[in-house]
Amino acid sequence: MASFQRIILQNRQRSSSTKNVIGVSPEPYLDLISNPFDKRQWNYLSLGPSYIRVNQSAIRPKCQQETEIKNQHKDIYSKVENHLTGYPHLIPRNNAIFKQYSDHLLDYLNQSYFTPLSYNDQLISLEQAQILGSIRRIIQNRNLIIRVTDKGNNFYIGSAVEFEQKATKFFSDTNPFIELSYNPFNEILDKVILLLNTLRGKDLIRKWQYEQMMPDRTTCELAHLYFNPKTNK
Structure with missing residues (x-):
């Protein structure tokens, strides 16, 4: 009986100690003299880059929802089909x-998209959409920049002009890149297409692999240089 009482006491102590635990969201790193955001906007930014706004699609026009459904259906279906028709499943594509x-x-x-939301969920969705819109307007009007930090899992917010100056200074101090005198995009794209045609012609890749890897000249672009601010240094 005494040992049983000790177990109950230990469980009570554990449960009471967990109630004192407070969850902490990483606040954005503000590289400005003053904070241009109000309390609601700042709290929303403090949710961090991993936060997903609730019921985003529910307050969009129906035509946008239908387009999103079409895109998601195409993306999910193509991945499942390619997986099941490939090795080791090898299910024929004409299978019912x-x-x-x-x-x-x-x-x-x-x-999922067209199920009506409760009144409370609609209010929350609209409120978050309005807050996000106001944050975007502040960033645009004040020429600010917002980036995900390198290791802090939070946002960096600063002046776009100063950020550009820091990037320029980094280039001049380290000289890590060479500015090209021409755009190599077409040359690279032609080489990729030629290689894919060669692989397909020798039957080294399947048709669906060839079609998936074939780049679209109208949507492809070269890699961009970007910086993740290191607020921990």
Whole structure:
């Protein structure tokens, strides 16, 4: 009986100690003289870059929702189809199971997007959308820059002009890159297309792999240089 009482006492102590634990969200790193955001905006930014706004699509126009459903259906279905038709499953693409899966997936997406929200959820969604819109306007009007920090899992907010000056100073101090005298985009793209055609011609890759890897000249672009601010240094 005494040992049983000790176990109960230990459990009570653990439960009481957990109540004193306070969750902490990482505040944004503000590299400005004054804070241009009000309390609601700052609290929203403090949720961090990993926060997902609730019911984002529910307050969009129906045409935008339908476009999003179409894009998601295409993306999910193509990944599942390519996985199941490849090794080791090797299911034929004309198998009826793919049509069934496509229909079920589309029904699920339609139900998920068009199920009416409760009044409270609608208010929360609209409020968060308004807060986010006001944050964007402040960033644009004040010519600010917002970036995800390198290790802090929070936002860096600073002047876009000063950020550009720091980047320029970094280039001049370290000289890590060489400015090209021409745009190599077309040359690189032609080499990729030639290589894919060669691989496909020798039957070293399958048709669906060839189609997926074939770059689109209208949407492709060269890699960009960007910086993740190191606020921990």
